[in-house]
Amino acid sequence: MRKRAVIIGALTLFSAINPVFAAVPKKLNAFPEGDRLIYSRLVDAYRRNQFEHVIQQRQLLEKNYPSSIHLDNAYYLSGMMQFQNGRYGEAIRDFNTVTDRFPRSNKRPGALFAMAVTYDRLGLKPQAARVLESLIKEYPGSQESQRAWMQMKLLKQASSK
Numbered sequence: 001m002r003k004r005a006v007i008i009g010a011l012t013l014f015s016a017i018n019p020v021f022a023a024v025p026k027k028l029n030a031f032p033e034g035d036r037l038i039y040s041r042l043v044d045a046y047r048r049n050q051f052e053h054v055i056q057q058r059q060l061l062e063k064n065y066p067s068s069i070h071l072d073n074a075y076y077l078s079g080m081m082q083f084q085n086g087r088y089g090e091a092i093r094d095f096n097t098v099t100d101r102f103p104r105s106n107k108r109p110g111a112l113f114a115m116a117v118t119y120d121r122l123g124l125k126p127q128a129a130r131v132l133e134s135l136i137k138e139y140p141g142s143q144e145s146q147r148a149w150m151q152m153k154l155l156k157q158a159s160s161k
Helices: 002-022 033-047 051-064 071-084 088-101 108-121 125-138 143-160
Strands: none
Touching: 033 051, 033 071, 051 071, 071 088, 071 108, 088 108, 108 125, 108 143, 125 143
8 A cells, every 4th residue: 555655656746747857948049059950951042042941041040049140141141142033122131231230240241242242233333332442441451352442443444434
C-alpha cells in the first residue's frame, strides 16, 4: 500500500514538472540560430534569383528578429533584388533603410553607391550626384568611393552632352 502511495506521489510530482520542460517559449528570439537560418534562406533565394522569396525572408527576419545582426545585409540584398527587377522605388527604400538604420554597417557604403546608381537609372542626376559626393566624403579611399568617383565623372560627361 505504501509503495503504491509513493508511486502515485511520484507520478503526480512528475506530471506537475513535465509541462515546464515541454513549454514553448513565447518569443522566437529564444532561438538565436533562427535568424541565421532565415538569413541563409534569404541568401540562397538571392543566389537563385527568387525575387518573392527574398522579400518574404527579409520581412520574416525583421518581424521575428528586429535586432538581428543580419538585418542590414538582408535589406541590402533585398534592395539589390528590387533593383535587378526594375522596382527602383522599393530599391531606394531598402538602400535608404540600410544607410539610416544601420550607420555603422559594412553594407552602408555599398548601399549608398547602389542608391546613387538607382537614382541615375531613374534619371534623377542631381540626387545621384549628391549621394555620390557624400559617399566620397564619408568613405575616402574605400572601394565604393573610388567607384563613386568614376560614376561622378560619367555623370558629368553625360550632363555635358
